[in-house]
Amino acid sequence: MDQQAHSLDNPIWTALVTEQAHLGTGAQLARRYHPDVAPFAAMVSDNLPEAWAALAQLLAPSEQVALLSCDPLIPPARLRAQPVGVIHQMVATRRDARVADSADNADIVVLGAADAAQMQDLAAKTKPGPFCPRTHEMGHYIGVRWQSRLIAMAGERMHPAGHVEISAVCVDAEWRGKGLAQRLVENLEARIWRRGESPFLHVLGQNAGAIALYERLGFRLRQRFHLTMVGRAPSDADLN
Structure with missing residues (x-):
């Protein structure tokens, strides 16, 4: 496995110490995204007691963060x-930077801060995964x-050096079955390849429909992770 591929073994950590350090907080042992960006956190190693202590320092009393392990x-x-x-981490295997600005993609628009409310509304209805006010x-x-x-x-989420995660792939229930998700994913793939980076994604293992779509698009399983929400245990003071 090459050095770049290793960045996907702990993708949240790698993203937070490289391309997305400005979107998070923490230090050498534990880091997390700002709460309004994403609920994800990571440790340099989950075998170190001091890393767990550092993670605890990043959590508010009633807060949970999501970890991959x-x-x-x-x-x-x-x-x-x-x-x-269980989360399936899938990597793209078809290096194709074409998908250009064809007539088929004329209806695809770039989304930004002005669209944040609509993006959150669509994510709330379709539940593609966590989507916070600043996820965009x-x-x-x-x-x-x-x-x-x-x-x-659809869009780009984690950005460990050399790789870009495709995420928030969702379609309103009334518009499913028309190939919209496939076109959006292919458009993002092409953009990522053109930048000289590699697309990957995460999907819940029980989401057979999404996994089948990604396999048709040339993604293959690279790794399985446990997705776990971690928060502070209630103290005696919290219970009083």
Whole structure:
């Protein structure tokens, strides 16, 4: 496995110490995205007690963050873990930078801060994964509108050096089955390849429909991770 591929073994950490350091906080042992950007956090190693202590310092009393790990997490007593499921990390295998500005993509628009409310509304309805008020700042987001209403979107989320995660792929229920998700993913893929980087994505293991779509688009399984929500355990003071 080459050096770049290793950055995907701990993608949240790698992103937060490289391309997206400005979107997070923390230090040498534990880092997290700002809460209004994304709920993800990571440690340099989940085998170090001092890394767990550093992570605890980044959490508000009632807050949880999401971590990816190869094995189930067993936090120290001061923290509690809530398993969510198994995540499939998939990498693109078809290096194709074409998908240009064809007539088929004329309806695809670039999304930004002015569209944040509509993006959050669509994510709330379709539940593609966490989408916070500033998630759109993590990368390039695109979408499709119908009569001024945002009906589909996708974008770039984690950015570990050399790789870019495609995320928030979602389509309004009334518009599914028309190939919108595929066109958005292919558009993002082409853009990422043209920048000299490699596309990848994460999808819940039980989401068979999404996995089948990504496999048709040339993505293959690279790694499975445990997705776990971690927060502070309630103290005696919290219970009084």
